[in-house]
Amino acid sequence: MRPSASLAALLLAAATAVVPAAPAFAQTAPARAKAETAAEIPCPKPNVAKPKGIPARPVPPADVPANSVVGGDALATHGLIIPAGAKQPPAVTATTWIVADLDTGEVLGACGPHVYQTPASVQKTLLAATVMDKLDPNQTITAVRSDLDIEVNSSAVGIVVGGKYKISTLWLGLLLNSGNDAANALARMAAGGGANGVATTVAAMNAEAQRLGAFQTHAVTPSGLDGKGQFTSAYDLALIARKDFANADFRTYVLTKATQMPAQPQVKQKGFQIQNENKLIFNYPGAMGGKTGFTTVARHSYVGAAQRNGRRLVVTLLGAEAHPQRGWQQGASLLDWGFAQPKGQSVGKLITPEEVAARTETGSADAQPESATAANKAAPGIHAGNGPGATKVMAAGAVALVLAGTPLLLLLTQRRRRRPLTRG
Template sequence: MAVIPRLAAAAASVLLPALLTAAPAQAAVRAQAAPPPAAQAQVVGAPARARAQAEIPCPKPKVIEKPKNVPPRPVPPPDNPADTAIGGPALATHGLVVPLGAKPPPAVTATTWMVADLDTGQVLGGCGPHVHQTPASVQKTLLAATVMDKLDPRQVITAVPSDLKIEAHSSAVGIVPGGRYSIGTLWLGLLLNSGNDAANALARLAGGGGPDGVARTVAAMNAEAKRLGAFQTHAVTPSGLDGKGQFTSAYDLALIAREDFTKPDFRRYVLTKTAYMPAQPKLKKPGFQFQNENKLIYNYPGAMGGKTGFTTVARTSYMSAAQRNGRRLVVTLLGAETRPMRGWQQGEALLNWGFSLPRDASVGTLITPADVAPRPSAESAAAKTSAGPAVPEARAASGPPRTLEIAATASVAGVLALLAVRLRAARKPRPPRQQPTS
């Protein structure tokens, strides 16, 4: 462990000047989520040389039939180095990143993708994991992460006309104004049948039930994304229907999926194969059955479920998880075409690749909410100590974290001790494969 003091001292020489001044909150939490400079060098090996090399293109199949009349992709925000380095500097690429010596991943049409371990948080590999993409209906997983625990699945609600204000010909589970449905049924309609009408109803209810309920829930979704460290995610609609400025990334989707799979109701819903929409006798509407559109749960041993998505702008998006031999992996992919493989088949191929890798294979890590939570300043911590036992404070449900002020009186010894602890606890992923393109 002799290397720890040297690494801590090197990092402290960079960090201490910054610790003596206050920084904006968002920049502070992103800096906390990124590995220390010394740790980055351990991941990359020779960072300057690696950056000079060309990015490795992601394996692509020969597309049988290219789609026609596809709208142009929205112009994404420029890359933010603080965001693209989250989870490890090796993930800051638009190309392929895989563990050193790993066999090549399968060729898929997805523009970006990532495979990660739900339990350890290890990122096994990816293609442009931090590249901005439009989400389509996988954004419904962020709605679930934000409000599923806040709504009673047994509560019966009445649908209103605004719940059906969705894009023409987009997916709907078939609720009708005046119809009465349990919230559990709406979640099934959202996650199995990708009902945009169900998304509007759930968002309206979670936001208070009034005319501004959907907008309030979308704001809460964006706050939840920031709480999870999904800084490249911005929601405009609760359903994932295209909206100006709406983006996410394969890495962010994995963070959101990790949160979702902690919820027993979510795990149960996404593994449900068929569900029933109740009849509405007063409206003379019969009941009907609907099915889970995620074909992985029918065809893949150990499938845990997930979410499909498609819009003409976003193309196919997909998130799903599976377990095998005590490991639980999640795959996320965005911007895919369905020829020669459908979205779930591309997910299947990438999961098989991930399960074939050694358990310690890694190119980065999924951060946790604790990694990006605001930390109290030295002055506020001293004030709380003098005031008596600390009382936990509830973190705001929405809005950016408070500005983090770091006292100039913080001692160098304290900073070095903190860095030493974090460096001992940090996981050291294998260096990614870096080689020039042919």
């Protein structure tokens, strides 16, 4: 199967372009001084001991001040940021998190929203955001040996070499059962099915992250299995989730409670049932679905969304432990907190691709997009650091380097590493 013309154009752009690793975002001098000197408010944590024997976390890239204020100056913190007067959010083990409105883009609250973290399987949401609308869900593909090239003991939906599967079945295997084998098959087919398909799609994922404004996200694998230099942030995941939940097929897949993997008589494999690992859809009124993730390095990660009283909120969290609450339960607690906040209160904004593109085109370091101006009016009193104060929200975009009139994008290629991981 050949990719569509639009996907071919995307992949060609990804394969021939170079993107700056640290996009040039503007930051006002007062904002920079505030970010550097303000005392950070610790995020609420439960009083539980950390598990023993956890591998050392990967060393993240150095913080880029311009990236730390994407969406608003107040988001440049490793600590807690909530609207002035808001109730304290629940204590969770997640290292970083964010709660945002899918429709308005308002960030209701966050803990270290721009802190680099490793994603685990929530990275599959970036794969979906990049290629879901480029693949025909009714197309049948044949699994090949390289689709099963995944870490030992990592999650797999159980496709077999020579097996024939619809694209829609692979998406269900990816999003319900976190199949790393399904991730490889989808990535390969999105780039035309060739030997370099997975690497090409990973490059397209990184280009899509840049387009969305997820500048702290760097994919190395399509599945989220750990790889050197692979990072994301809670803020970036919210941007990615916002695109995903705008896709009707994605919403259908992540709300599916169970499905049947088809029998493969040609290789003597019987059919079997898989169930959705995201318990939010079984236990939370108004749940819209999401994605779970875990590796021994990344720990637990989670993306979830729900709707209530005309509002649709998304929560993303990274670096969590499963005790005393599992990832989806921590997400549910933060969603409850978010729904309890009055409409219009925010500490920042989820930037839009249009705002990113506008910055890229103009190269402006001073102009604010209209949504940032609106956010300033909507959130006159928020607190970051040690007290309340007014915050100017900057929905900034990247300033592209230009050579002979052509934007330079960084081609980020896939690198595989073998590690004994328990999930993905």
